[in-house]
Amino acid sequence: MIRGINPVGSNLVTVDTGTIKASGAMTTDEVLAQIPQISNTFNSTAVAQTAINIGSIRPVIRYIPSQAIVGGSETLVLLNGENMIGVSGLATAPDPGMIPTIVLNRVDVMPDGASSIYGANAITGVINFVTRDNYQGFEANSSLGVADGYTSYNGSAMAGIDWNSGGAYLAYEHKSNSRLAASDRSYTMMDLTSIGGRDSRSTTCGLPNIKVGSQYYTMRGAVSNTPGSLAANVNGPFPALNATTNAGSLNRCDVNAASDLLPKQEQDSVFGSMHQHIMEGVDFSATVLWSNRLASQRQPVQSVTQTIDNTNPYFQSIAGETSQSVLLDFSPYLGRSWNVARNDITMFQFTPKLTIELPFRDWQLDLTGNYGRSFSNGMVRQLDSSALSVALRQQTINGVLSPNLVAASSSAGNAVDPYNLNLINPQVMNSILDVAQIGKATQHVLQYEGALNGTLFSLPGGDVKAALGAKYGWDDYISQWFINAPIGQVSGLPNPGSQTVFAKTHRVTQSVFGEVVVPIVSETNSMPFVNAFSLDVSGRHDDYSDFGTTDNYKIGFTWDPFEALTIRGTKGTSYDAPSLADTLAPDGRYIYNPGGTTPNARVPPGTSLADALRPSLFVPGGNPNLGPELGSTWSLGADFHPTDELGVDLTGLDVSVTRWHIFIENQIGLPPFNSPLLFQIPQYSKFYILNPTQAQVAAYGYNSFIGFPGPGLDSIYAPGVTPPYILVSARRNNIGNALLEGYDWSIKYTTDITDFGTMSLGTSGTVSTKDATQAASGTPWNSIQTYGAPLYAATAFLQLASGPWNGRVWVNYSPGFRINPGTQSYTLYNQRRMESFHPVNIYVSYALDQVADWGSGANVSLTVNNIGDDDPPIYLEGGTAIPTNGGQGIAGNGSTIGRYFVFSLQKKF
Incomplete structure (x- = not known):
């Protein structure tokens, strides 16, 4: 908050433009995949939490299970230090993927509580996307990504100009990617018997299974309407699948095979920035962001288990029974690729700022406005089970007998033949299948902030800096939720089974905050073993119109025993305000x-x-009585950046280690x-x-x-x-507590090599020493890291630069972990450990300045992610029982697109 001063006492992880470029990242989500502390994106292909929000990613610092199912987040995402608008039908968390990568200057990650500065949603830390301050000239970039069964493209351009009293730039970015079919990746398969695991394939398939009493029959092929045709085309009877092993003789189908691992997406973004010196002591600046994303993803085709009886003229008995249960999906009628979920998101954000230099000391007043608006429209296809039920058997509903069933493929027919879906009235089928769950949401944020900062007085160690401010915020959330809605008819809703839910709520937040940085010792008054010592104290009071007030503080210090060593620490409190999508959820x-x-x-x-x-x-x-999550954090760390203090020239070496602790109470979850x-x-x-x-x-x-x-x-x-x-x-409820502890580290060394260039190498990562949850206060703690979760995450790199050449090799490492002895992977399939996942990546670039005149300002590069085309290890129990850190499908540790080539061309004019 105090200008020109980095967070005192806190660990700061920065991804600069060089690392962003070398990673081949086309999206901000891919940028975050390089940071070990961001648990849901590192070394994996991040996915949305719910089908209705496909394409939208919410980054999370540390691993906290409850955050996958609530509308807010314990990690605060900022754009140039300001709140971003939320984008979702069921959440109010922002999506940094809407930011164009071409404008990024760096990404700062502070994995430490920060509510005393920023307010809500900063228990585990802050991710701040920092864009360029200014730009002069013209730049165009084009990147093409290719993997097996997958392509992506990013094209962007930026133009800027500076004049004597100011400047401005405007950037446009278009990015797109094809869908990645799950069938193109072996680690999504549901039948793991070939590698000694479970067969988790579905038994509700296009070739149905039929249950009569406690026995099952399997259909062999198409059945006609001729009496006896069904009995002549079934095998059985068979018992139910084994309750333990899931083995049996029923018809099976892999529902993953017809779905997508990654959605197809198209996104267009525009970002603009300007700054203008108005008069002496008065400056104005502003940024604007507009972005639109269209995403679509194939889902498993609709399936159902329903009863048919002899009131249906299509009914055929197998063994003299008068009713059966039919286990089927609708792929024979729809095709395997019919069920496509869609999501359309548009967001706009405008942030103006007026800076006024005050006539005393170096004080200045910053007046900042922030307005954001988003609209999301998500659709997931459904099956109207009530309409299907009355088309399979006549029944009494609320005292009224449903109509007699008629077998006809013409408009007179109202019965469904589950043995042959293609023989019935298409209008009946459309009424059952052409419905969807549709979620529409509009969100607004309007904020006004005034902040004073400058020097209070001077001490022998330096100037005592202070900041004091107030902020007013207004947020709203308006959502419409349509269930069993006829597609394309979300008003009027003629379908008797359709329903509409409307949710509209808002919140007003009023805040005051302050911070003081006291440099007690500096080089001017240093003493033995105290080359410098600074203290930072900050506090914030927030008053919410819906749930009350919160008060939070943070104390930080930095102590330099000598010039090359800094010891730092923090202690404070933070909170997470309940999301408006959780207090008044439309679902x-x-x-x-x-x-x-x-x-x-x-x-x-x-x-x-x-x-x-x-x-x-x-x-x-939702739950209107939700209260805030409350967090208590502390950290203690050291930074070592020596030169020749130890008798050896270690210039270029930077070592950092941080011990961190987070306790969260009243967690919001289910x-x-x-x-x-x-x-x-x-x-x-x-x-x-x-x-x-x-x-x-x-x-x-x-x-x-x-x-x-x-x-x-x-x-x-x-x-x-x-x-x-x-x-x-x-x-949603406030139901539990969480305790997380661990270490972060970073080691980097950069040196010049005579007659060659420069070399950099390093490693960074995070180690979890405690990750436990408590179901409710007073109950035993449950460690989720004993089994089923890796204890650390790490990355290491080597980079060489010589003349026009630049190369980088890096590996992201997710270690193996023990399998829970209570799971079937352990007891049935003898899987004791989940193996590690450690894809190797390379980057090579060449500056074309020396090739020809046209090459001035041009650069060409190739990035190959996962050069070994490694698959993530598989959890042999399969199905939905994946470990807490599981990736896509049944992968137990990380996820990947596979070997992924990214060709890039950049030209500056």
Whole structure:
């Protein structure tokens, strides 16, 4: 906050333009993949947390599991020190991928609590994207990336001019990439039996399985409407799949094979910056960013298990039964590549700043405005299971008998033939399949800030600097959520099963903050073993219109025992404000399970069979009573940059090490609604209600009803209807604590080589010594690093520069880790460790200045990421049971595009 002074006591990790260029990064997400402290992007191909937000990445410093499922973040993302607008249908966290890479000057990562300076969402640290201050001339860049089954492109241009009293530049960037099919990467396969693992393939397939009683039959091929055709074209009966090994004789299909590992994307971005000296002591500057991204990604085709009986004229008995359960997907009708999710994001941000030099000492006043707006429109295709159900069997719904079913491929037909989907009325199929979940959200941020900073007085050690400021912020979140919406008809909604949820909320934040830096000792008054000593104290008070106030502080120091060594430390508090997308989430709804013949597994131990067969309610959504997450942090570190103090010339060596500690309480997350822990931990009893009354259910206040036999809550409490036995709340809640500790390190050495050029080499990384979670206060701590997570992440590089040539080799390393003995990978498949993942990358560039006159200012380069085309190691249990750090598909440690060539050409005029 105090101009000209780096954070006192904190570790600062910087990625400069040289590293960005050498990495071949076409996006800011790829830039972050070089930083070990950023857990969800390092050494991997980052993906969105939910299908509705495809293409949107939220970087996270340190690994904190709950952050994958909430709308905010414990890591603050800034653009030139100012808040970025959130971009998502279900979150308010910003996406730095919207920033064009051509304008980046550097990326500063401060993995330390910073709420005393920046306010909310800075518990684990801050990522600040710093753009160029000015630019003069014209520059054009073009990059083409190629991997097996994948291509990407980035084209950008920037023009700038300086005049005597100011300057301005404008940049445009277009980037695109093809989709990467999961079938093109072996580490996404679901059948791992060939390598000694589990077969996790689905049994709801295009070639259906049919359940009769407790036995299964498998269809061999197409079935006609001729009676007996089904019985003549099935194998069986077979028992259910083995509950332990998943082995069996049913039809299987790999649903990953028809989906995409990475989405297809097109993005256009414009960034502008200007500065103008208005008059003596008064300067004005401003930046503007506009960006639009279109993303699409293939998802597994719709599948379902439904009952058909003899009220359907298409029904065919196999062994004299009058009803069956059919396990099928709709690929025979739709094709394997039909189910495509889409996301369209547009954001705009404008940040003007007026700087006024005040007439006393060196004080100045900075008046900053910040306005941002984003719009997101995401769509994920669905299947209208209610419409399918009444097309498979006649049934009574809310006391009314559904229409008689008619077998016809013409418009008169209203029945579905699950044995041959191509023989029925297409209009019926479209009404079932041509629906989607559509999420639209508009977000705004408006901020005004005034800050004074300058010298208070002087001490023998130097000038005591101070900053004092106030900030006003207004944020809103407006979202519409459409469920079972006919595609292209999201107003009016003629589909009886369609529902609309509307959420609109806002927040006002008023803040005051201050910071003082006291240089107690400097070179002018140094003493033995105290060459310099500075102290930094900062504090901030934030008043929120929705949940109250927070007060946070931070104390930092730097102590130089001698010129080459700096010892530093910090201690402070931070917080994470609940996201507006979590306090009033648009996905709030009641989900009704009518019960029946299969007992509900989501009930307390000792529940009678009669109660386990009763209906149940599941209630996800937002929570207006959320409070902030609270963090306590400290760090202690040292920086060593010697010359010849030790009798050896070590000029060019920089060594840094930091010990860090983070404690987070009242974490925002979801209750373990699918785990027995829900009923084993007393503190979780508030997340379910046994024998809920209609008033207790209505208190949640939602107006979306999924799977209900009729409109509204009255339909499940009507006379003659069995009331629900249990209501389980899966709303966002403040439910747990986290404790993280570890070390960060960095070693770098740069030297000149006679008659050659320069050489640089180094390594950096982070080590986790403690990563534990607590389900609720008073419960035991659970270490998530004992099994299923790597203990550190590291990168190392060697760079050589000679004349027009520049080359770099680096490796990103994710170490192996132990497999949890309680998992099937360990007990069934004898997998004791997950192997390490360490792709090697190279970069070579050549300046064309000496080739010809046209080569002046031109540079050509080649980057090869993962030169060995290494696959990440596979978790043999497969399925959804991947370790906490798992990458794409079933990969257990990191993820990768594969061997990836990036050809780049840059020309400056």
